[in-house]
Amino acid sequence: MAHHEESHSHVTVLPPDKEKIKKLWTVAGILGIITALEFAVAFLVPHEYANVRVWIFITMTIVKAAYIVGEFMHLRHEAKVLIWSILIPLIFIVWMLVAFIYEGTSISDARF
Amino acid sequence: MASTSTTSVQAPGRSIWDGGVSPMGASYGKLMMWFFLLSDAFTFSALLITYGLVRSSHPGYSGEVESFVFSPEYWPVPEKVFDAVPFLHGVELPLVFVGIMTFILIMSSVTMVLAVEAGHRMDRAAVEKWMLWTIIGGITFLSCQAWEWTHFIIGTDAGTVVKQIINGQEVTRTIFGANLMENQYGPPDFAGFFFFITGFHGFHVFSGVCLNFLVYFNTVMGVYDRRGHYEMVEKVGLYWHFVDLVWVFVFTFFYLV
Known part of the structure; x- marks a missing residue:
């Protein structure tokens, strides 16, 4: 066991980047809120306004996609x-x- | 990543594209993952756009949503098809279960990105923890999908009564559930697209869970500590986020619209 511990002693573990983690949770919160809003639109906006519904859904989907690709997949910072x-x-x-x-x-x- | 040594690049007479450096500031593996995902995005777009084409070439349901009934004559209203939740038999809860699945996948994307963050810090214990949560999220999603498929295939208690002309005679019969030939919800293409789109996505989730497990296993075995970096977590993370991304589109175009 002592040897096992030793073999990893050269790995330096850095402390968590609190700010970065907070930002990731904020993005997750935004994604959750948008999904909840999509539900609200699905049930509150009547089906007669089909075009309005579709455009709201598409806009929200693109916003969600932008957050996932930009922040989670880190593309915005590449x-x-x-x-x-x-x-x-x-x-x-x-x-x-x-x-x-x-x-x-x-x-x-x-x-x- | 962006801190590729710039001094050697600026050597006189050499362009950044002459080799020896990564012009896009990303490693070979990450770059290839990005281009693979781009091609995968084309595949999924083709499926979803074809769905749009076929749907728009069928008549839609034109009456009141409250009085909607299933019929092979027109494309169904999705929220009327997907309104079942496990253990709540007979209760109409439109899109609730799909919503739960969406949240599960978003959460597993968050745990994945936290694993990547922990990998940057060489924090093996944290990578293990977050990878495990991601795997659990993936398996939960797959289980939900298995339930949804089962429900879709078996169908509702009453089924849908259809009149068909078989060998010149009008025959009245009841269709239960769905298969690739016919279904109780709407035109045959509706179930076909459900199986292909959610199935293709589900297969991606399944491969993702396998890859995540591989990375988790290597982390536990200390492979990445010995290697000196946790880039594999990042690469598999890209794939996993993409799977989440595709679901966002499937959710909108298959279930909401």
């Missing part, structure tokens, strides 16, 4: 070139989204 290498290709997803929804509406119009 080198600029890395940030852009990840964000710019997402244009393809935006394009696919626009194209497919357009196509879907056309199919819908043709069928009904």
Whole structure:
């Protein structure tokens, strides 16, 4: 056992970074609150306002995604070139989204 | 990470891209994880966007939400499909269980990021603690999903009565639950997408739990202490956060919209 302890004695353990940990919990709190708000919208905004609902949901989802990718995945604090290498290709997803929804509406119009 | 030695980079006649340094200020492993996740994001986007296409090419339910009934004629209102909670049979609690699952996954993302923070400080005991919580969160989420799938497949007590034309004759029969051919909730595609999207995500969670366990095991064995850094925790952490990220989108586009 003594030998076991010794073999790790060269590892220097730093004290917890209180500020950083507090910040992480704040982000978690924000994510929780937004999710709770999504529930509020789901049950308080009537289904007749379908477009309003959808846009609120999409906005909230993007805000949540930004916090997860920016803070939890630490992307916001990486080198600029890395940030852009990840964000710019997402244009393809935006394009696919626009194209497919357009196509879907056309199919819908043709069928009904 | 950002403190890559700048003196050697600035040597005359050498660009940052000539080798020997990491131009993006991240290690090879982290960089590759980022690009893998980017490709994975494309896969999930393809699934979710195709869901959008197929959904918008089906008629939606146009009546009052209160009087909604299941029918293969139109796309169902998700909150009417996912309204069951374990141990509360017959009680209508729309989206409550999915909400619980969402919170579980967000919490496990927090414990993961705390493990990464502990790894930066070489604090083995804290990494062990937070990795274990993350694994527990992942397993809890998977268990919830197993329950939800079971409920979805078995269906409600009453099922849905449909009229079909089989061999030229009109036949009335009741469909219970769901499979890849038909389901009681709506058009066949609805269940198909449920199985593929939540299944593909669930498989990611499962792989994530396996990877987390591997990292936990290595931490306990002192592998990262001997290596001198806990970067593996960071890399697997990236993957785990991505799984949480995907769920945020699945939650919105499959359950809320």
